[in-house]
Amino acid sequence: MSVRRARAAVSAIFFVHGAIFASWAARIPAVQDELRLPAGVLGLVLAGPGLGALVGSQAGGLLVRCLGSRTVSALAPVVLCLPLGLVPSARSAWSLMGVLLLLGAADGCTSVAMNAQAVSVQRWYGRAVINSMHAIRSIGAVAGGLAGVATTSLGMTLAVQLESMAVLLAVVSAVAARGLRPDGERARQTVRTRPSGRGTGERGPNGRLTMPLLALMTFLAALVEDAPASWSGVYLRQVGAGTAMAAAGYAAFSAGSVVTRLCDDRLVDRLGWVRLTRFGTLCCAAVLTVALLLGQPAVTLVALVVAGAGVSAVFPGVFTAAGALPDSARAMGHVGFAGNLGWLVVSPLIGGLSTVVGLPAALGLLAVAAATIAALAPVLGRGRDF
Template sequence: MRNNGAAVTKGAFVPAAEVTHWRNAVVVAYGASGIAFSTWVSRLPAIRDGLDLTPGTIGLLLLCLTAGSFVSVSASGLIVLRLGSRRTIRIGSIMVGFGLVLAGFGTSVLASPVVVAAGMAVIGLGAASWNTASNVEGAAVERAVRRHIMPRLHGSFSLGTVAGAGLGAWAAGAGIPVFWHLAAGGLLVAGSVATAAAWFRADVTPVQGERPFRAAGTDTFEDPSTGPIPIVRQTDAVPEQPLDNKRQIAQAWRDKRTLLLGVLVLGLALAEGAAGDWVALALADGHGQTDAAGAAGYGLFVTFMTIGRFAGTLVLDRFDRVPVMRWCAALAVAGLGLFVFAPVPWLAFVALAVWGLGASLGFPVGMSAAADDPVRAAARVSVVSTIGYGAFLCGPPLLGLLAEHVGILHSLLAVIVMLVVSFLLSPVARKTFLNPGPAPITARLDR
């Protein structure tokens, strides 16, 4: 049986052990994505030296990555609806692996900036759709276990970046050629994700009783503690007026809540992206710190962002999305403001910790909220991802243009404006699709 081109299996209730394997497989996909990203980033100095690039030509290489990413994320909703999240993740990871091999080959063997640029474009094309599909898969796992696990999944991405950066530093110190390092990273990423994808179930898992859909068929299963619980299967839970893929995407772009979620994510994604591109330079130029201290400052930001993501599951389970998103936006505003106006350098480092905590949950919570409706999850996640990734990829370069006029530190104040908007839009993250009745047995056994 097929649903919008993606293979769907009419199946029975998913056992707890299988849900655990599913969750762990999605963790692998997120972690591998982080490794892939930091693999090429960690060798960028070696790529620059191997090709004798100027800052301008490095910018052009990164522009190829950005262009590929933006094209891919813009089409990701249609891709996931057509292929399903499992196949999209597999193909995306293979493309990223091939792109890493191509970039390494262009650096160490051909010494060709054009080949490296092509590799970066392929990485961008594969990674963006892979990330959208991972968010769809992660949201499906979250529904299955009935807990807020999306922050920890994004935390796995952060841990992957730390691991990849560490391996990159070791490879650079050991003098390993860029080709062999990137080729090994590409094979690891593609192989691990393609294997883990066998456990993905977002395309085939039953959905339990979402109210907005008419159930064409139901079953029950016996829970010893509560008795029979109705199950509505994904293949049977259909919108009142089924839409083809393109109409689903168009409708998602017209959906007010989806667009507002995109703007909510935009502010917090911009806060994260701005830190990645400008914190080290802002510490050096604005607060008079050394380059090493600037790098350490960014490491502090990433560390606290990772802590926030792993703690986010517990916080969201207790307080739910809206108050947590308000606190995140408020913390990001406070941290960023303190960073800009810190009278002494040590306060700037404290500010980075607060800023990192505030920026930690915007993207994962936004993806969860966009995927509340499982039938429209792919279309809506793609819209929110496009808006969020647009800010993440395009916002920091625009801040650079602003910095030409007001300085790096004060250019960051523009991010505060968007964070205030995110604070005001926090209520749109409220859950709108609720499962009536008790939690499925998998959730209790899996905890």
């Protein structure tokens, strides 16, 4: 089987993963209107995907360990499409919560499996390719969001839109599954023959601490990556930005991340994971600090672009390092759990801090998180062993 075909297949799974969740997110207002959910109840219901993802990431690690990344990557995205199609059938907040818990669990499982398959394909390539796959996931999210906007503009009902997307993306997943690659003998041998404490992902200060340190990096990266979605627009309005500029905050961050991820594979081959991650996250910490101190809308927008670019290599690098550990499936499950935990707590964490110290100081936590990732970068190892 062609390794290029396998890369295209995994990339398609990444695209589906991004498109499914964005398809749901784009129709949240319509679901709220249809079920007549108060804001407080909606906030509780929207915690469902995050809670489900915590369970799903752990289950994903166990399933990959037992069945292999190819099998789980083939099945999990199809299962992920099911709750998307079931959203319109929810008739109450509780039934919607149940559907979203299932969506989150399938999302977390898919994330672990597709990253494990990506690391396997990357190992066969012998060079970095995982960053571009993460970029394609972001492109899938944009496509899913735009599809929601387009179908709403055309007057398509919620049920028709989400059920159609679920069927279409399930078909894409099923076709892509034919090109996925088994965790071949060469990949398994590469992991087994690395001595303890050596190679990618095991050059931390203590081999036994590598997995928790990787999980900590993922948790911190989730804070930095997810906070702009909820708080960039609020902060921009607070410092005097107009409605349009405030709405562009998360788009600026996402654009910096996506464009840079399309280039990061070449940068990894030249610099290695450690130097690229350290440099990027230090830049992220620096620009966020300057933007928060100056409080100027234009400076903040530029800082968000640079911050998105600076943190872009962290998730791919951590999954690559986790994939080099002896029990890689378990490590990836823990990494996925930490990322989902960060995603779940970041909004209430920033909100709670802002009530005590103000929003600018609360957002300073992101600069601290980025600087801490830079300090932890040596845990990623040399970054040239795939």
